[in-house]
Amino acid sequence: GDSVTQMEGPVTLSEEAFLTINCTYTATGYPSLFWYVQYPGEGLQLLLKATKADDKGSNKGFEATYRKETTSFHLEKGSVQVSDSAVYFCALDMDSSYKLIFGSGTRLLVRP
Amino acid sequence: DAGVIQSPRHEVTEMGQEVTLRCKPISGHDYLFWYRQTMMRGLELLIYFNNNVPIDDSGMPEDRFSAKMPNASFSTLKIQPSEPRDSAVYFCASSFGSGVRREQFFGPGTRLTVL
Numbered sequence: 001g002d003s004v005t006q007m008e009g010p011v012t013l014s015e016e017a018f019l020t021i022n023c024t025y026t027a028t029g030y031p032s033l034f035w036y037v038q039y040p041g042e043g044l045q046l047l048l049k050a051t052k053a054d055d056k057g058s059n060k061g062f063e064a065t066y067r068k069e070t071t072s073f074h075l076e077k078g079s080v081q082v083s084d085s086a087v088y089f090c091a092l093d094m095d096s097s098y099k100l101i102f103g104s105g106t107r108l109l110v111r112p
Numbered sequence: 113d114a115g116v117i118q119s120p121r122h123e124v125t126e127m128g129q130e131v132t133l134r135c136k137p138i139s140g141h142d143y144l145f146w147y148r149q150t151m152m153r154g155l156e157l158l159i160y161f162n163n164n165v166p167i168d169d170s171g172m173p174e175d176r177f178s179a180k181m182p183n184a185s186f187s188t189l190k191i192q193p194s195e196p197r198d199s200a201v202y203f204c205a206s207s208f209g210s211g212v213r214r215e216q217f218f219g220p221g222t223r224l225t226v227l
Contacts, residue, residue: 036218041220042220042221043116043203043205043218043219043220043221044155044203044205044218045218046215046216046217049215089155098143098160098162098167098207098214099157099160099168100145100157100216101157102154102155103154104154105154105155
């Protein structure tokens with residue numbers, strides 16, 4: 001079945017460091033891909049998305065490119081801030097089902 | 113817009129009791145989703161509705177769980193009887209439309225503890 005695999009956390013970085021969180025997926029068709037962020041005590045918020053191959057989603061300095069050839073959607077940010085500390089979830093959905101399938105989440109901790 | 117509203121935010125109950133979680137989706141949204149989040153299993157989709165009709169309940173763990181959506185602005189998730197292994201954070205989400213426009217908006221969650 002369809003699935004999403006994320007790198008294990010926690011990821012601990014110093015402020016202004018470069019961030020990469022790896023995400024790969026398995027799907028029988030052509031999914032849309034998403035990154036959601038969950039701050040402590042809150043629900044998930046959509047961070048960015050891409051709906052077809054080679055699309056780049058971006059928001060708040062975060063970027064991810066839909067790579068069909070490597071079935072990946074890695075999240076990157078050039079300079080992280082303490083306020084970016086949160087759990088990040090990669091997810092996919094298929095047009096035919098409207099169901100979001102989430103990865104296990106990666107906790108990011110940014111130290112001042 | 114107030115966003116997706118869930119109540120209660122926290123619920124502590126004893127094993128065997130009935131628990132009802134409530135959700136008010138964003139006005140105008142036609143899809144509603146119930147998720148459960150635990151450390152062991154991560155985020156799991158339990159059930160989703162389209163225009164108040166349940167579409168896929170394959171994620172509902174067992175008959176103790178039931179969900180209803182009597183109208184476009186209200187949904188409930190009920191657990192009867194509750195068990196300690198039901199302890200989790202339950203999220204409701206809503207979205208509008210189909211295709212590339214759709215985005216799921218999540219509520220703040222209900223943290224359920226079953227003693």
